[in-house]
Amino acid sequence: MSRTPRPRRRVTLASLAAELKVSRTTVSNAYNRPDQLSPELRERVLNAAKELGYSGPDPVARSLRTRRADTIGLLLDQPLSYSFRDPAAVDFVAGLANACDAAGRALLIVPAAPEHEPGAAADVVNKASVDGFVAYSVPENDPYLDAAMERHLPLVVCDQPAGLDGTVRVGIDDHAAMLELARIVLGLGHRRIGILAMRLGDTKRDGSTTLEAALSSRYSVQRDRIQAIADAAALQPRPVAVTVIETASHTREAGARAAREALDEDPGITALLCTTDVLALGAMTWAAEHGIVIPEDLSVSGFDGTVDAMRADLTTVVQPSEEKGQRAGEILIALAASHGSGEELLATSIHHGSTIAAPRRQ
Amino acid sequence: MSRTPRPRRRVTLASLAAELKVSRTTVSNAYNRPDQLSPELRERVLNAAKELGYSGPDPVARSLRTRRADTIGLLLDQPLSYSFRDPAAVDFVAGLANACDAAGRALLIVPAAPEHEPGAAADVVNKASVDGFVAYSVPENDPYLDAAMERHLPLVVCDQPAGLDGTVRVGIDDHAAMLELARIVLGLGHRRIGILAMRLGDTKRDGSTTLEAALSSRYSVQRDRIQAIADAAALQPRPVAVTVIETASHTREAGARAAREALDEDPGITALLCTTDVLALGAMTWAAEHGIVIPEDLSVSGFDGTVDAMRADLTTVVQPSEEKGQRAGEILIALAASHGSGEELLATSIHHGSTIAAPRRQ
DNA sequence: TTGTACGCGTTATCAA
DNA sequence: TTGATAACGCGTACAA
Numbered sequence: 001m002s003r004t005p006r007p008r009r010r011v012t013l014a015s016l017a018a019e020l021k022v023s024r025t026t027v028s029n030a031y032n033r034p035d036q037l038s039p040e041l042r043e044r045v046l047n048a049a050k051e052l053g054y055s056g057p058d059p060v061a062r063s064l065r066t067r068r069a070d071t072i073g074l075l076l077d078q079p080l081s082y083s084f085r086d087p088a089a090v091d092f093v094a095g096l097a098n099a100c101d102a103a104g105r106a107l108l109i110v111p112a113a114p115e116h117e118p119g120a121a122a123d124v125v126n127k128a129s130v131d132g133f134v135a136y137s138v139p140e141n142d143p144y145l146d147a148a149m150e151r152h153l154p155l156v157v158c159d160q161p162a163g164l165d166g167t168v169r170v171g172i173d174d175h176a177a178m179l180e181l182a183r184i185v186l187g188l189g190h191r192r193i194g195i196l197a198m199r200l201g202d203t204k205r206d207g208s209t210t211l212e213a214a215l216s217s218r219y220s221v222q223r224d225r226i227q228a229i230a231d232a233a234a235l236q237p238r239p240v241a242v243t244v245i246e247t248a249s250h251t252r253e254a255g256a257r258a259a260r261e262a263l264d265e266d267p268g269i270t271a272l273l274c275t276t277d278v279l280a281l282g283a284m285t286w287a288a289e290h291g292i293v294i295p296e297d298l299s300v301s302g303f304d305g306t307v308d309a310m311r312a313d314l315t316t317v318v319q320p321s322e323e324k325g326q327r328a329g330e331i332l333i334a335l336a337a338s339h340g341s342g343e344e345l346l347a348t349s350i351h352h353g354s355t356i357a358a359p360r361r362q
Numbered sequence: 363m364s365r366t367p368r369p370r371r372r373v374t375l376a377s378l379a380a381e382l383k384v385s386r387t388t389v390s391n392a393y394n395r396p397d398q399l400s401p402e403l404r405e406r407v408l409n410a411a412k413e414l415g416y417s418g419p420d421p422v423a424r425s426l427r428t429r430r431a432d433t434i435g436l437l438l439d440q441p442l443s444y445s446f447r448d449p450a451a452v453d454f455v456a457g458l459a460n461a462c463d464a465a466g467r468a469l470l471i472v473p474a475a476p477e478h479e480p481g482a483a484a485d486v487v488n489k490a491s492v493d494g495f496v497a498y499s500v501p502e503n504d505p506y507l508d509a510a511m512e513r514h515l516p517l518v519v520c521d522q523p524a525g526l527d528g529t530v531r532v533g534i535d536d537h538a539a540m541l542e543l544a545r546i547v548l549g550l551g552h553r554r555i556g557i558l559a560m561r562l563g564d565t566k567r568d569g570s571t572t573l574e575a576a577l578s579s580r581y582s583v584q585r586d587r588i589q590a591i592a593d594a595a596a597l598q599p600r601p602v603a604v605t606v607i608e609t610a611s612h613t614r615e616a617g618a619r620a621a622r623e624a625l626d627e628d629p630g631i632t633a634l635l636c637t638t639d640v641l642a643l644g645a646m647t648w649a650a651e652h653g654i655v656i657p658e659d660l661s662v663s664g665f666d667g668t669v670d671a672m673r674a675d676l677t678t679v680v681q682p683s684e685e686k687g688q689r690a691g692e693i694l695i696a697l698a699a700s701h702g703s704g705e706e707l708l709a710t711s712i713h714h715g716s717t718i719a720a721p722r723r724q
Numbered sequence: 725t726t727g728t729a730c731g732c733g734t735t736a737t738c739a740a
Numbered sequence: 741t742t743g744a745t746a747a748c749g750c751g752t753a754c755a756a
Contacts, residue, residue, distance in 0.1 A: 012749055023727045028751065037725065055484075055512045059491045060425045061749035064732050069422065070489060071470065080459035080469075081684075084452050097442035101474045106490060107442075108433065109469040111462050127432060128468060129421045129491055150417045308670075322443075374733055385743045390735065399741065423733035426748050 011054040020048055031056055063129060071106040072332055073130035075148060077138040079112040086250055086278065087306040091321035092136055092158065098322075099329025105131075110144065122147035132332045134158065139202075139218040154335035156328045160220040162343075168335065169343045170328045174224040175231075177317045177348040178303065182232035182273060184350070185301050185315075188358040190271040192241040194262030195229055196255060196279045197222050204248035206257070208265055214244050225275045225303060243269060247279060255282020256289075270298060270359035277302035277309035277316055284312060284355070295357035305351060315353040320346050373416040382410055393418055425491060433468040434694055435492035437510060439500040441474040448612055448640065449668040453683035454498055454520065460684075461691025467493075472506065484509035494694045496520065501564075501580040516697035518690045522582040524705075530697065531705045532690045536586040537593075539679045539710040540665065544594035544635060546712070547663050547677075550720040552633040554603040556624030557591055558617060558641045559584050566610035568619070570627055576606050587637045587665060605631060609641060617644020618651075632660060632721035639664035639671035639678055646674060646717070657719035667713060677715040682708050 017024045022045070029036040030045040049056070063069045074096065076083045083089040100107045110128050113120035121143035125133075132154035135145050140161040148155055149167075157164060159171045186193070200209065200217040211230060217223045226244070233240035243266045247254035255278060263269055274280035280302030284294060292298050302309050305318030323346060331344065379386045384407070391398040392407040411418070425431045436458065438445045445451040462469045472490050475482035483505035487495075494516035500507050502523040510517055511529075519526060521533045548555070562571065562579040573592060579585045588606070595602035605628045609616035617640060625631055636642035642664030646656060654660050664671050667680025685708055693706065 014749070024750080025752080026726060032751080053512070053514060055509070055514075056488045058426075058749055059489050060422060060431065062489075062751075063422045063491060064420075064426050064749080065751045067732075069491065071491075079463055081456040081463075084456040084459070090446050090452060094443040094446040097446070097471060097473075100471075101441055101443075104473055104476075104486065106473050106486070107471040109459060109462075109471070111459075111466060111468050114466075124466065124468070126418045127421050127424075129425060129431065129433070147417070150415075152415060152417075376733070386734080387743060394735080403741085420733050424735075426733080427735045429748075
């Protein structure tokens with residue numbers, strides 16, 4: 001085996017230059033400005049580098065000097081392993097990664113801080129060697145987001161929180177999109193409905209909650225969607241009874257449980273409006289297991305437009321999750337120079353599936 | 363609004379120290395060694411920092427000095443947006459992220475290099491400020507992997523390539539796992555089978571290929587699985603005709619197309635052994651659309667044990683994708699100090715679903 | 725085309 | 741408990 005001789009000491013730009021009896025500038029130029037030295041010399045430098053196991057300028061030292069890491073940081077509101085259970089989040093990350101690839105930037109996923117250690121979130125954010133941050137759907141007053149803002153780096157927020165000044169937000173009009181869908185569903189005549197929602201509060205809890213509580217959640221996306229349903233209900237000629245179920249975790253299983261709880265709470269419910277597709281798919285599974293026919297016995301609607309939802313022909317709002325990631329990345333990268341702020345709202349559409357219908361006559 | 367006064371010049375450890383008329387050491391200690399200075403002084407430092415908008419020691423400068431980035435790099439064999447279509451890859455990344463979170467490390471996703479630019483892969487790898495790399499399922503002689511090895515940092519390879527010295531590999535025994543499954547399927551009496559495989563060659567191509575070509579692929583995982591099927595076929599008392607279809611992209615749609623091509627090529631096929639669940643699910647969709655009943659008309663098997671596959675009750679090998687990521691991360695982090703190499707193989711199991719049966723009598 | 729000098733922001737070491 | 745000094749490895753005017 002021809003193994004490169006393991007150097008006793010670190011090879012650096014300087015040591016390589018010394019070895020070759022040229023200046024450090026020359027070695028640096030060999031890597032960064034090939035036109036600044038003769039091809040032969042460059043060749044000689046690169047060969048010697050390979051020989052000694054030098055793989056080019058140290059990225060950290062270069063970053064320190066150039067004041068850029070060519071890396072953007074991603075802030076999630078929960079450990080990545082949870083986020084990756086959420087297809088919309090996966091799509092978002094994919095889009096963001098796309099934008100990074102195209103611009104030659106790396107994507108740094110900031111680790112989840114150990115819970116209940118004060119200041120831990122700020123620590124991990126402060127340790128990130130990045131040129132800017134993208135925050136994906138974090139709640140208001142999120143400690144990660146607060147720490148990121150303290151760093152005064154370019155920042156793009158996706159979905160929530162809205163209304164942060166000095167930052168750009170990429171998202172959709174959650175209220176308008178859900179209002180349109182809810183009006184369609186309620187327009188079919190449902191008088192008793194259930195809302196299945198994701199986490200609404202600071203602590204994880206499962207089960208029934210009040211509409212008022214839901215409408216004061218720190219998670220504005222959930223809040224807006226629920227508000228839209230409430231608004232649509234208020235627009236109906238006759239009163240609509242609303243039951244709200246909150247789920248601690250965002251899984252199909254939780255959706256199934258929530259569906260059961262909703263119908264336990266009000267057996268007269270004829271439609272479940274879910275704030276996400278994952279919950280809606282869980283509700284559909286639960287219904288199927290209990291001989292409840294969709295949409296004849298129970299209407300179900302979702303939100304997101306995930307691949308699984310489309311496969312199940314769920315009636316839902318389709319939002320461009322991947323495009324959100326892409327735009328967030330592009331904007332952040334553009335922001336590197338020109339500081340700016342604002343908002344970019346992407347279009348949504350409704351997939352008219354086969355999971356809603358008028359309620360049976362009682 | 364009480365906005366922090368935007369400093370005209372960058373605030374640094376040194377400038378903050380000067381402002382406070384203390385030494386840089388003291389400010390540094392205020393952040394890193396709270397016990398090394400009086401609480402009052404520390405308080406004074408931290409307050410002044412907040413006042414001036416200083417969010418703690420610069421991570422890049424710290425990394426330069428400490429020679430660690432507390433970050434691990436992830437190398438994928440394709441742009442992240444493709445990897446994220448692959449549920450097994452998503453699970454792997456989730457597990458890896460878990461390990462990072464637990465150890466307080468960030469996860470850096472190395473961008474895809476612009477194609478066909480020589481040396482571009484080495485560039486992006488060399489620019490990564492990381493303490494080590496995890497390579498996920500890259501082919502032999504992958505330029506990213508080669509560049510990573512040049513950097514002489516700790517390296518953990520998942521799945522493939524196998525047999526790299528000086529590195530640790532985490533994976534499963536693909537051959538043994540597939541051999542077990544293939545023997546079960548073939549034991550049912552199938553005499554003409556189709557193999558649906560992922561990309562096997564350097565260039566993307568779709569369609570029929572030869573067993574010989576497949577068995578010399580640079581992708582050892584695919585190779586091992588196909589070899590196992592061939593071995594299982596050789597063990598049968600009567601000869602088994604094998605048709606191999608390669609897919610350029612790893613999607614259900616590609617699986618559906620491949621299934622069609624397999625049966626076009628040999629209409630006598632009674633079983634499709636797929637090297638991944640995604641392809642198998644595509645094949646199942648195609649069959650359903652053409653009135654081909656599974657398993658009576660056609661047996662289908664997969665590999666991976668993804669959530670979707672289990673939902674569809676596909677007969678398949680279940681491998682611990684998330685655990686692979688977790689172990690890869692843990693090992694890499696442990697490797698930080700003690701250089702080592704070796705191999706860690708995780709257990710697989712078979713999910714006996716409802717998608718295989720004996721062939722109909724001809 | 726090459727070399728010099730300085731700065732990037734931090735931490736380790738040792739002395740006070 | 742605090743401070744001075746020397747690395748850490750590199751990029752880039754500017755001068756030669």
